[in-house]
Amino acid sequence: MHSSLHVPGSPTIFSLILICPGGPGSGKGTQCEKIVERYGFTHLSSGDLLRAEVSSGSERGKQLAAIMEKGELVPLDTILNMIKEAMIAKASTSKGFLIDGYPREVRQGEEFEKKIGAPCLLLYIDAKAETMLMRLIKRGETSGRSDDTAQTIKNRLELYYKATEPVIAYYQGRGIVRKINAEGSVDEVFSQVANAIESLQ
Numbered sequence: 256m257h258s259s260l261h262v263p264g265s266p267t268i269f270s271l272i273l274i275c276p277g278g279p280g281s282g283k284g285t286q287c288e289k290i291v292e293r294y295g296f297t298h299l300s301s302g303d304l305l306r307a308e309v310s311s312g313s314e315r316g317k318q319l320a321a322i323m324e325k326g327e328l329v330p331l332d333t334i335l336n337m338i339k340e341a342m343i344a345k346a347s348t349s350k351g352f353l354i355d356g357y358p359r360e361v362r363q364g365e366e367f368e369k370k371i372g373a374p375c376l377l378l379y380i381d382a383k384a385e386t387m388l389m390r391l392i393k394r395g396e397t398s399g400r401s402d403d404t405a406q407t408i409k410n411r412l413e414l415y416y417k418a419t420e421p422v423i424a425y426y427q428g429r430g431i432v433r434k435i436n437a438e439g440s441v442d443e444v445f446s447q448v449a450n451a452i453e454s455l456q
């Protein structure tokens with residue numbers, strides 16, 4: 256059960272690609288940290304890659320910050336190239352990639368498969384809107400994230416339901432989506448995640 260990451264001019268690199276879609280505040284990042292701890296996959300959070308670019312103070316970072324503060328989507332090629340570069344940098348030593356927060360819309364999924372490879376498992380971290388809102392408001396008290404404000408959270412939730420939930424349906428037909436009920440405690444959610452990953456082996 257492998258998907259390939261083919262970099263032009265280099266040998267095909269087989270690696271597992273797991274994707275972790277879910278709404279803002281569903282707990283994607285928290286679950287990805289626990290997956291890395293237990294299975295050693297390489298965690299690439301699209302949001303974290305973007306925030307690193309913003310923190311670098313680059314001109315591109317300034318443009319990205321303006322988009323992210325509104326909870327809108329950055330240009331597809333920008334985020335896809337950042338993920339691809341990060342995967343290439345780690346490909347030779349990675350046990351497999353855990354992509355967190357990408358794709359955010361169906362065409363992002365299509366482009367990912369054209370330029371990088373097909374995922375073998377989607378861990379759909381599913382939480383209710385009110386749960387996500389509550390968690391992000393709470394996180395916003397300490398996260399320092401410019402997008403953890405009430406209005407931006409509302410924008411992100413709207414965008415998630417409009418653009419990102421259709422991504423699940425896009426992959427559903429391939430039988431690779433595992434829906435994880437993310438309402439419980441971190442450990443209750445993680446036990447479902449572990450079962451889904453171990454079903455791959």
Ligand SMILES: Nc1nc2c(ncn2[C@@H]2O[C@H](COP(=O)(O)OP(=O)(O)OP(=O)(O)O)[C@@H](O)[C@H]2O)c(=O)[nH]1
Nearest residue numbers: 278279280281282283284285390394439440441444
């Ligand atoms: N009760 C409970 N809280 C959780 C769980 N996962 C995350 N949280 C809390 O919810 C908040 C958001 O969790 P994250 O893992 O940052 O969520 P995310 O999906 O990565 O959020 P974005 O990066 O905004 O997409 C954090 O403050 C966590 O403490 C969970 O499984 N159960």
Ligand SMILES: Nc1ccn([C@@H]2O[C@H](COP(=O)(O)OP(=O)(O)O)[C@@H](O)[C@H]2O)c(=O)n1
Nearest residue numbers: 279280301302323326327328329356357359
């Ligand atoms: N594929 C992506 C991922 C993140 N982003 C931007 O980065 C922000 C933070 O992403 P994130 O995954 O950390 O947080 P959530 O948007 O999931 O709450 C998003 O709100 C978007 O503005 C994007 O535009 N495209």
Ligand SMILES: [Mg+2]
Nearest residue numbers: 283284300302
């Ligand atoms: Mg996150």
